[in-house]
Amino acid sequence: MASTIIFYLLAGFAIACAISLVIHRNPLYSAISLVGVFLSLSCIYFTLAAPFIAAVQVLIYAGAIMVLVVFVILLLNLDDDKPLTRLRYLYAVAGGLGLALLAQTLFIFYAVMRTPQEEINTEQTVGNTLSIGRAMYTEYLLPVEIVGVMLLMAIVGAVVLVRKLNQPQLELVVEEELELRHEKEEKDDYRIAF
Amino acid sequence: METSLAHYLALSGILFTIGAVGVVYKRNAIGIFMCIELMLNGVNLTFIAFSRYYADATGQLFVFMVMSVAAAEAAVGLGIIIALFRNRLSVDVDDASILKN
Numbered sequence: 001m002a003s004t005i006i007f008y009l010l011a012g013f014a015i016a017c018a019i020s021l022v023i024h025r026n027p028l029y030s031a032i033s034l035v036g037v038f039l040s041l042s043c044i045y046f047t048l049a050a051p052f053i054a055a056v057q058v059l060i061y062a063g064a065i066m067v068l069v070v071f072v073i074l075l076l077n078l079d080d081d082k083p084l085t086r087l088r089y090l091y092a093v094a095g096g097l098g099l100a101l102l103a104q105t106l107f108i109f110y111a112v113m114r115t116p117q118e119e120i121n122t123e124q125t126v127g128n129t130l131s132i133g134r135a136m137y138t139e140y141l142l143p144v145e146i147v148g149v150m151l152l153m154a155i156v157g158a159v160v161l162v163r164k165l166n167q168p169q170l171e172l173v174v175e176e177e178l179e180l181r182h183e184k185e186e187k188d189d190y191r192i193a194f
Numbered sequence: 195m196e197t198s199l200a201h202y203l204a205l206s207g208i209l210f211t212i213g214a215v216g217v218v219y220k221r222n223a224i225g226i227f228m229c230i231e232l233m234l235n236g237v238n239l240t241f242i243a244f245s246r247y248y249a250d251a252t253g254q255l256f257v258f259m260v261m262s263v264a265a266a267e268a269a270v271g272l273g274i275i276i277a278l279f280r281n282r283l284s285v286d287v288d289d290a291s292i293l294k295n
Contacts, residue, residue, distance in 0.1 A: 007197045011205045018209055018232055022216035027224045034228050037209070041235055048202070048246045053238075053257050060261050065231065065268045072272045073224060076279050094218040098211055105207030112200035126251040135251050136258070143255075147262040154266030161273035177283050 003047060010047075014040040027073050031066060038062040050127035202243035209236035223275045223285040227268075234264050 017036035024030045038061045045054035136144050209232060216229030238257045245253025275285055282289050 004197050007201065011201075014205065015208055015212070018212040021228060021232060022212055022219060027222055027228075030225055030228055034231065037232060037235065041239060044202075044205075044239065045242055048242050050242050050245065050254055053242060053254050056258065056261060057238075060265055061231070061235070065265060068268055068272055069224065069228065072275060076276070076285060078222070078224070078285065090218055094215045097218060098215040101207070101211035101214055105204055105211060108207060109200050109204040112203055113198070117198055126245065126249055127254060131251055132254055132258075135255055140255050143259060147259055150266055151262060154269045158269040158273040161270065162276050174283070177281075 006047060007044070010040045010043050014044070027078050028070070031069050031073060034069075035062050035066050038066070048127075052127060052129045052132050199243055199247045202239060206236040206239035206243070209233075209239065221286050221288060223278060223287055223290075226287065227271050227275070230267075231264060234260055 014037050017033045017040065021030045021033040021037065024033065038057060042054045042057040042062070045051075045057060213229045213231075213233035213236060216232065217226050220226050220229060238260055241253040241257045241260070245251065245257075278290055279285050
């Protein structure tokens, strides 16, 4: 019974944080909500007897990835998200997609509820670090090595992407952009005056 | 009522739905990025729940792989966002429509 209450509390917290992630316009608030989702999911992993994954969730997601995201948000000094002016049909697309996915979720919920449940063995230890480490370096050795190569590629790719442009080239780009914006504003002013 | 596999699947489905709606709804490239992370987490919960109820460690290994891919995606995706900001002075995805015409 206690485990049920804990599950509903954590699930409610995760869903509330996820909704606040979507509706907040300030990216920093969204990032903090996302940390809330990660932490409550990590607790749910603990209740599902997966302590290794729960720890890795906090370390990699709530730690490394979110720190990176917050760094980028602070670095770019972003304003709040502008309200949607054009592309209003995207609201309809988002609503339709959400309804379709929710209907699927409900269908899966009922379908799985109706199938007879086997009793799970609470003594089993598939989730502990020892068995995961053993599986990782025997049965799943090739995927783990591929992940290593992929991470190396990601490092190289990130460095190539954010490398410095030549200074004159950069200034040119910025000037062009500012000019373009200025022109657009002038046009808008004219429109208002007109 | 005990929690069963269906409850965990429902939670992960709801998280995935919220993430998918957010990807369409958000204007901000960083917001879209965070919604994608939310969707990945919803899928991870499914893997862990199945791993628990079928007593198989493969699901947890898969979650480990997904997390590695998410970390790589974070590095490259945020690099792209910074490059986008340098060129367009904004991370609004509507401003990055240069490939359209």
